[in-house]
Amino acid sequence: MTYKEYKKAALAENPELLKEYEALAPQYDIIDAVIAARIEKQMTQAELAERADTKQSNISRFESGNYNPSVEFLRKIAGALDKQLEITLK
Numbered sequence: 001m002t003y004k005e006y007k008k009a010a011l012a013e014n015p016e017l018l019k020e021y022e023a024l025a026p027q028y029d030i031i032d033a034v035i036a037a038r039i040e041k042q043m044t045q046a047e048l049a050e051r052a053d054t055k056q057s058n059i060s061r062f063e064s065g066n067y068n069p070s071v072e073f074l075r076k077i078a079g080a081l082d083k084q085l086e087i088t089l090k
Contacts, residue, residue: 028065030074035063037081051080 001009011018038048045059052059053076061067062077069077071087078085 027068030069031063031065034077034081037083041081043081048077048080052076 011021038045043051045063046056049056049059054073058067058073059077062069062073071085075085
């Protein structure tokens, strides 16, 4: 069984797990977007940190999901990646 198959089955079997997974989706979406942009620019975490005027450990914690970033942090990261931060409510 692959991870994707396991995840699909686990979420289908457990409504509470699905609810928590969906609640965390926006956080992981922004993490995925930052990692993809960093890789696209062929930047290391250290290089991104330097451009964003923060520590590499902050980038690492953010990318691993162990840091709840402020809007200011996200704005600095976006700028360091030559991107704009856009937040919407649906």
